[in-house]
Amino acid sequence: MPWQMVYTEFYFEEDHLPDMTPEKLREAILDYSRRRRRFGGKDKVRHFQFKPEVVAISMMFDNSYRHLKKISALIKKSNKKTVVVVGGIAATSSCATILKEQKNVDGVCFYEGEIPLLNLVNSEKMLDFLENDISWVTRKSLREGRLPQKSLIKNLDEVVNIDYSFVDVSNYAMREAFSPFADKIKQRKQFFLITSRGCPFNCVFCTHSGDKDKSMRYASVEAVIKHVKFLVSKYGMNVLTIYDDQILLNKERAKEIFRRLAKFNLKIEVPSGLSVAFMDEELIGLMRKAGMDTVFLAIESGSPYVLNEIIHKPLKIGMVKPVVQNLRKHGFWIQGFFVSGLPGERDEHRDETVKFIKEVGLDWSSFSLAAPLRGSDLFKICAENNYIQKGIKIGEFDFNKFIINTAEYSADYVVKKTYLMNLDVNFVNNYRMKNKEYKIAADAFRNVAARYPNHAFAYYYLSKALKVLKKEKESHKAMSKYKEILKNDVSWREYAEYFNLIYNKQ
Structure with missing residues (x-):
């Protein structure tokens, strides 16, 4: 589902969807093209052509960087006056490198981009604005040693009510959940929702671990339910996928959301993973009544040492089994997320994780190999200790390949060991078969x-x-x-x- 595209339209257009018809869209483009400061033509002249004044490129992960040079060069070749900016967490973590290596990029957005980009588009002189705004990093700001600052949307109610009438929603669907219950709905009418932003935790592998701001922001329950009601009535939504990182952190808010979702008869998915620490029996029951039948638990390791001393995750391992038992009582398919290959993790810790999974009784376990994302504490640890290729540049990561080599374990060894863990708990000792x-x-x-x-x-x-x-x-x-x-x-x-x-x- 093109959530990002319609979200952008929502935030940057005054005439919001669904009022924006194809005719209004064409007229808006023509009106835009008549503005003197945009194209320099007379007011009555219609320049119906694509010569954007600004192009914003999203770069969420390192591996996108390999395409940036070619894309930005093509944009400038088409119109050298076009302002090219880059945003996304990978860009935020590599501002100086991008501006040094990419001559066709004019600025890099620092963290969230809605407010900085809107202000940029509305400015009279975009390049001048870039040079002086606190949320944009430029070559000038780097030379002067100015530190960028975040410009965050404080009230998320402003950005919840996304509409999809600009696209044909029948062309989009995703099968998010790995679950034997995933195919219950044959014709999925699926939509996405983010109701909160931020994370108070400091997990070593997360890009957020390098960010000192641990605050949370929430959309109100009323705004969330109003949007759900609209999607059901307008589009017949039957699958709601919630992409919050910490939907359960405010437990009472989460309970109220799930309590009020129950009346819509939806299938609810939360594929980003749920924190065991906030799940009690009442919440689990409300989740089930709301339409969830599959849960993904962000456990990360069955070893207390790895959780506390390596990942820095505030989870007491003893919390997991009672939660799993409650989930089992309510008929959930229970999947755990685990990370393998972190520096300092030993085979005895991995064996401890396998034993833990069998004892707790998870239906399925998903193992990810640790990826040293730029901006995370894990990246710093790996770079400082030469666990990854020395001097590895942005864009040189292959996220399909595990690259951490320590004195104790080679990358190849960890890959094979982790796959054996997968085969052991998910097939040879499968919970449902047992x-x-x-x-x-x-x-x-x-x-x-x-x-x-x-x-x-x-x-x-x-x-x-x-x-x-x-x-x-x-x-x-x-x-x-x-x-x-x-x-x-x-x-x-x-x-x-x-x-x-x-x-x-x-």
């Missing part, structure tokens, strides 16, 4: 096979589940696929041998 809930287990394994068609263990355990369900033909087909993959892939044969599966018969 508890003889074979239908749900089979649905989960089908989900994996659909996403990863050459996943041998998905087919092996799908076959096992189907056999118990007396679906012999399907079971045989899945086992045949498993054997075919093993025949052609040495890596899967090694994994099968490791878990003593290769010689097992159906």
Whole structure:
């Protein structure tokens, strides 16, 4: 769903959607083109052409940087007077580098961009404005040693009521949740919502860890529910995806939101992960009644040492099991998020995590390899200790590859160890299989096979589940696929041998 595009329209246009019809849009463009300060023409002349005065480029992650030079050069080639600015968390963390290396970039936005960009667009002389505004970093501000400041929207009610009539919403849908319940709704009419901003915590791998501002901002419950009501009545929304980082932090507010969402009969997803520390039985019940059937718990590690001394996450590991038991009682599919490969984490800590997952009884565990994002404390630790390539430049990260090498463990070793953890808890010792809930287990394994068609263990355990369900033909087909993959892939044969599966018969 093009949330960012319609959000931008909402924030920068006075005539908001849905009042903005195609005819009004065309007239707005023509009106814009007649402004003297924009194109220098006479008021009655219509310049219906695309020569933007400013182009803003979003750069959320390092790997976007490799495209910046070409894109900014093409913009300037088209019209050298066009002001080119860059924003996003990766840009904020690398202002000086971007301005040094990218001659076609005029300024970098410091943190959130709505207010700085709106002020820039409304200024009479954009380049002069860039040089003097507190939220823009330029070559001049760097030379003068001026420190940028954030310009934040304080009242999030102003930016909640996004409308989508500018686009054909039927063209957009996402399958966010990995869950056997994910396909309950066949025709998803999915929309997105962010009801809060900020995070008070200091997890080492997060880009927010380098930010001293730990404040939170919230949209009011009334504004949230009003927008949900509009999306349901206008578009028939049946899936609401909430992308807050900390939706549960204000527990009473969260309870009221979920309490009032229940009447809309929606499927609710919160894929960013929920904090166990704020979940009590009342909240869990309200979440279920609101339409949630899958939860993602941001646990990160089953080792208290890793949580407290390495990640700096304020989670007491003993909190998790009671929460999981309450979630289980309400019929949730329970998935945990874990991070592996942090400097200082040892094999005994990873083994502790595997043991913890089995004891707590998670339905599924998602393992991420630690990524030293620029701006995070993890990046500083890795750079200072040469755990990553010395002098690695912005844009040289390959986020599909684990790059942290320590004296104790190579990157290749950690990758393999982490994948063995995944196979162990999600397949070999799958919670639903252990508890003889074979239908749900089979649905989960089908989900994996659909996403990863050459996943041998998905087919092996799908076959096992189907056999118990007396679906012999399907079971045989899945086992045949498993054997075919093993025949052609040495890596899967090694994994099968490791878990003593290769010689097992159906």
